[in-house]
Amino acid sequence: MTEPLDQESRHSNRMQRKKEVVDGKIAAAQEERGVLVINTGNGKGKSSAAFGVVARALGHGLKVGVVQFVKGRSDTGEEAFFRQQPNVAWHVGGEGFTWETQDKERDARAAQAAWEVACGHLSNPEIGLVVLDEMTYAFKYGWLELDEVIAKLLTRPHMQHVIITGRAAPQALREAADTVSDIGMEKHAFQSGIKAMPGLEF
Template structure:
């Protein structure tokens, strides 16, 4: 009978081999997508991690327009963070396609400045997938910029319904599902948890 210690030793050997085989050091493109909660929250956790490693970080929000979000309040106060709210609010609230498209194009211009700066270690493009869903930005043009960014720069793109070409270009894709959500039971979005 195999003991717990023997199983863990085999597992350690396997993990150690995989770690030794991973020799490439470069920036990674991450996509957090799906209908579940936590896509942006996961990205902001990586922002905290990057800041802990003294990296400069840029966050560009494409849809969210409110200015009372806890993560924005916290991270704007941190040295080394550039934060840009490029959205006008959720599309069902703005109800103005041209204004939303213009805001997305302006946010993309800001993002391109960060994506061209080798001093920025992490760029978060929050809720960017909506810009593709609604045709505000050309996906191929965005992918070309992402491919030409500085070699050590990491990028996280968040939002529902990430297009397949973006998923294919990404190094890591997390598709976050939802089993249930308090809002479905009539619980209001609560500060500190939802925003």
């Protein structure tokens, strides 16, 4: 009857070693400051991960500014939900994906107007989290100057977190960031003929 006890004991020892490694890494990371996060890649979840952090930040009493650079549709659940929250400022900047509008000048103006709203947040130390949703398209289509954006990001208030989402984040932006998650699509419901569902996809 010693076998099960030995197994338990081995499990416990292994877990103890794991705990020591994890605790050591956590103890070593002690700098407290705002973090610049990029959620990029072709998979689902880049924007929703940012919106999950909005909920998290609100739960800790932070104020949040969200700027959406591309307005895909006007009936999103996240906008309906977070606009009701007193500590959230929500701005929708884009006029729709550029292949919807087919008007490059109008898209560029909308992105620049959104960037001005973002700059207001990025200058305001009372805003604990700024989400720049689908901002990477503004670089892809040349609506915004990457250097100017990075300079502004790097001089924002010390404790302010920023999350930038969108496919194909430029390399210089990745280098400026503290955390970069690359969300890959293994498969998508779309491919099986399932319609974009309210409450899940938008």
